[in-house]
Amino acid sequence: MLALNNLIQNEMMKLLAKKRLVIIGIIVGILVLMFTYAQFKQVEEQQKKLGTVDWRAALQQQIIDTQNRLSSNRMLDEWREQLEVGLKQQQYYLDNDINPSEPGAATFTRMFLENAIDLFIPLLIMIVASDLVSSENSQGTIKLLLTRPVKRWKILMSKYVTLLLSVSIIVAMTALLSYLLSGLVFGYQGWAAPVITGFELNGSDVDVSQVRLVEQWKFLMMDLGLVWLVAVVIGTLSFMLSVLVRSTPAGMGIMLAALISGAILNNMVSSWESAKYFFMVNLKLTTYISGSAPPIEGMTLLSSVITLLVWWLLALIVSFTAFTRKDVY
Amino acid sequence: MKQVTLSVKDLKKKIGDREIIKGIDFELKEGEVFGFLGPNGAGKTTTIRMLVGLIKPSSGSIKICGYDVRKDFTKAMQHMGCIVENPELYPFLSGWDNLLHFARMLPNVGKQRITEVVELVGLQARIHDKVKTYSLGMRQRLGIAQAMLNSPKLLILDEPTNGLDPAGIREMRQFIRKLAEEEGMSVLVSSHLLGEIQQLCDRVAIIKSGEIIQTDTVESLLATQERILWRVEPLQKGVEILGGFTEVIVDQTYIITAYDELETPEWNAALNRAGVKVHEMNRKLPGLEELFLQVTGGGGAGIE
């Protein structure tokens, strides 16, 4: 029996030789630089608007305003808790001399990941995933692979493991690059800055009883975990298309259409409840922990994760069944 | 008794309702070069892909060195090397990395064996260059090197001379003969070029519309099908005279008849006697299409 690690080594060798990861790195780098510049411009603009006013004075004023609101006795308890959490955050910024409108690289990375989770990162993953099997098809090398004394499922498994590995690399690379590059402008601080989390949505009500602050590095790690899950699921779906569709561009096209339709659906499906079973509506996992409303009422972190896992499992089953059975012409 | 390396029994493939391969039987023995001859679309490629496990047969059995391709896939494949159509290797890897890649998929094939096969096909000088810089001939040789990695008992080559220049074709031919004669390998070669098969193979199977029509040694097959082209003047008279001996086909300025070692000189004499000038007498191997026309008694030559 031939060890799977030989096959994985082969796949990694091909992946690296194709320099796909380098290309992805360059794409990420360019985009991060663009967003960094945009953010920088925004900060500049904001400072111009505030005139000569020191941000510390402005923040102090905000804190006092919040405190005044808190002392009003007409305040609902749940609102009060939310305000108190916000107050702690503002106070932290002031105490640690962090300008909230001029975040450090850690904050930039977190915001970049949260915005990239439903479209940008899936696109990067697709570059690798949709190519893994169909490129062997279009090059004709599939015929060589499948006439070796190795079971077909093992060949596909080695490719899938390679996919998981490259998904991990890509997510890590995105995080690392956005931290390193944005740090050039914003500075590399902000790991310990507090971030609000713990919102729970019950129907249309926001349950803020669990709202609390966590340090940003913890929040960033949670974000990364969720981004990774989305990347794995998208990767697996593209992988399935790569098995089913002979040409790489066709597979990519289908996936792209799905992703874009997801982005559009997200804005208009709130009345179409069963749309929540589509994988592409469930991609914005980070919104659950950062506390924005999901596109469809009743969606929770768990329901989205389960939906994604179901799609993932189906894609795997379809991939392996199709690959081991199909005739190669 | 030489060992049987490949045995195919009643092999069939159906796609939907249509039967593409309608029951093929043949055997290959050790040290034998076997030609698989047929026009495009006759089922050659499908058959070969079933042999190497790329396509699942609907019924029938394929055994390589006694191992069934379907039941004992990995063992069967360990005794076989193949190039299916053009040797498509990874252009972005070097020749060496390509070989390393396929060696990793085989049990007990190390660097030493890779060096051996590189020497065998004479690629030492360029083996560390990227495959995309190789000429077609070099790719072909690298393809063979890759097929030889596991020291197979059976080598299956699908159109091995496709796209090669005449020198390359000759080189390839010599190489294949060497493998069969010196290493005792069985080689299955498919081609649509009769000339190639004639010079290369010990035995030939002719396939048409998914069936083997005839299996024979090359000599006896060709002997019956060889023909001669006459350019005579006047044409009409020549046709009359030759028509008296055998069947004639008129193709523009040529008359085509069958070739017969004993009779043809007599026909020539008869023409001379009748005062017909014979400008040209050209012994020709039949083209595949024509061979089919004759073997199958006319009808669409394997065009499906």
Next chain:
Amino acid sequence: MNKPKVLVTTIVSACVGLFFLFCLGWAILDHYGKKTSDLGGKEAPPINKDLPNDFTVVALGDSLTRGTGDESGKGYVGLVLEDLESEYNHKPLFHNLGINGQVSKELVQQVKQTEVRRQIKAADVILLTIGGNDLFQKGQTLIDYDSQVITESQKEYVENLDEIFKNINQVNDKATIFLLGLYNPFIGLDEDLDTNRIVRDWNNETAEVVADYKNAIFVPTFDLFQLSVKDYLYSDNFHPNKKGYRLIADRVAPLIKWEDETQ
């Protein structure tokens, strides 16, 4: 393609992948599981410190310390201990040296006893109720109102109290002493609020004494019983009932803090 590069990339990405898997698990567990706030914890750090293993509470005084009037027998001391235990999952060591009907003069004697001194020495917190019997003399003083008698007993009481604190501090000046002020059990009977004035005066004098000792804290209880006193008094109309003790315990328990000795 060199082999190490492939191998290193494979291993690194596998590690990164496992790390992300861990992060994912964490994100989901954190969202649904136990919640810990990083900054909430910094709000009151001493409270979150574990109760020291040998944390000792000593209760001294009169029937209030004994818990007279509480049908469950715990009194405010028992309730305070329960609160501490439920907050820290750890029961402090405890000695109840209260004596029913004890007056300040008797307590002066008590704190001079060797065994009592030994226990006071080990204490981290000392809970003290005294003076009620000096003032009320089992209910007689205020009903048969005589300002002369009251002034005298108050003077005597203040001296005794000073003596008690001195004695305690001799053996242990680290322990925090919580002295509970008096409430007015007769507030419902009184119409011109004379008794209120007397008790208030008494409490003021007590607080003055307590103020001389920086490890002592005066805990008022007067206000607790000021409204609806009947709901909080036992059927003898003098001792607190279970609810009354609860009120007192709720006031005392949150005040109990300690310094970590290792710091």
